[in-house]
Amino acid sequence: MRVQLVSLGCSKNRVDSEKLLARLVGGGAEIISGDYDYSISHPDAIVINTCGFIQSAKEESIGEILTAIEAKKAGDVKSVVVCGCLSERYRNDLKEQLPEVDAFFGSFEWAKVANFIVEREKESSKVEEKYYIKRLQTTPKHYAYLKISEGCNRQCSYCAIPLIKGKYVSVPMEELIKEAQFLAKQGVKELILIAQDTTFYGMDLYKKRMLAPLIRELSEIRGIEWIRVHYSYPLAFPKDVIAEINSNPKVCKYLDIPLQHCSTRVLKKMRRGIDSIKTQRVINYIRKQIPGVALRTTLMVGHPGEGEREFEQLLKFVSKNRFELMGAFTYSQEENTYDARHFKDIIPQRVKDLRYKKLMALQAKIASERNGQRIGSQTDVIIDSVDRDFIYARSQYESPEVDGVILIPIKLPKGQTDPPLVLQNLIGKFARVKIREVRGYDLIADLV
Secondary structure (H helix, E strand, O other): EEEEEEOOOOOHHHHHHHHHHHHHHHHOEEEEEOOHHHHHHHEEEEEEEEOOHHHHHHHHHHHHHHHHOOOOOOOOOEEEEEHHHHHHHHHHHHHHHOOOOEEOOOOOOOOHHHHOOOOOHHHHHOOOOOOOOOOOOOOOOOOOEOOOEEEOOOOOOOOOHHHHHOOOOOOOOHHHHHHHHHHHHHHOOOEEEEEEOOHHHHHHHHOOOHHHHHHHHHHHOOOOOEEEEEOOOOOOOOOHHHHHHHHHHEEEEEEEEOOOOHHHHHHHHOOOOOHHHHHHHHHHHHHHHHHOOEEEEEEOOOOOOOOOHHHHHHHHHHHHHOOEEEEEOOOOOOOOOHHHHHHHHHHHHHHHHHHHHHHHHHHHHHHHHHHHHHOOOOEEEEEEEOOOOEEEEEEOOOOOOOOOOOOEEOOOOOOOOOOOOOHOOOOOEEEEEEEEEOOOOOEEEEEE
């Protein structure tokens, strides 16, 4: 059975996809890697792990399903299997509207997906463990995401995640340590901790926040050199996590805190449980306790509570705090959320788009100025990839896939198109570089 998997959405979905791939391989499947044209790859089965978070993600998922269906009609593929968040949320509707799909599975049925696809007599395909640690990495082998929980207890007005994933469920610490040890043996050097809210980790299992103890345990694993924390909720931020980031040499001085907004009025309508004053206090405290920290945040524009005044407040907030790294997205009203029941999506999309462009233009200017301050400095980096022009690297201040990179130019001999093996062997290794130039969100550097 030759299987091609399409994984959409966030890094949490990626982890699910990697574990599904491991199950499929255990059941005897051959995995077709890369983004191949189905008419060329001719898989026996296409598996689409969907995202259903916001409208654009749903549209992308539907588009991929329709493409797979057309490949099936053309005879390029035998079966189409859909799983993940979109299927979890809209399974009955999808079954009715897309009867060409052979099977739909939700967000927690990975063993069932594997059992459906691979030969049923293969015993290894029937593994039903709740915490499955084996992975077939889709990232470069030197870094991996570690999903420490599923679901969310927050009641943010705009968010459909609790509707899809349910209540917050922490993965037991011993299982995470086993998974991290498995990854380290595969060559992983950087662990990126992810969850819908990493700071809430342990509250359901241990009745207290256990992110800091988890980080300490993970940092003891041989081979793990960097630990990075993503998706931390700002409310009641645990101080022991901040202390751990500051004191533990294996923890990157990097913190991802999606703030969403700064206006008290908007935050109240979003049901974030925090106001503008407390938000600023969290930022100030983190910067004071972790000197030189790189703060990443995500902001939303166009929420029904955001007028022109609130948007101007957001611009001033970003100008004041000068986040090292920032992303943004426009509001999308999702059915059955609190927003959908209580507010009308009154802001036109063109206004949302204009606000987004203005906000990101401001951040681009801030990022360029901040990067300019790094010129002449030296930093340790991990090397992600190499092509004919550059070595692509990151310092502790850049996370893969979402942040800029550090580009190290290389000059190949005339007529040579592929980088020599000695450079390819640098992938996954640490090096020291000196930064000499800014290129947008990226930096140009030389090996020291």
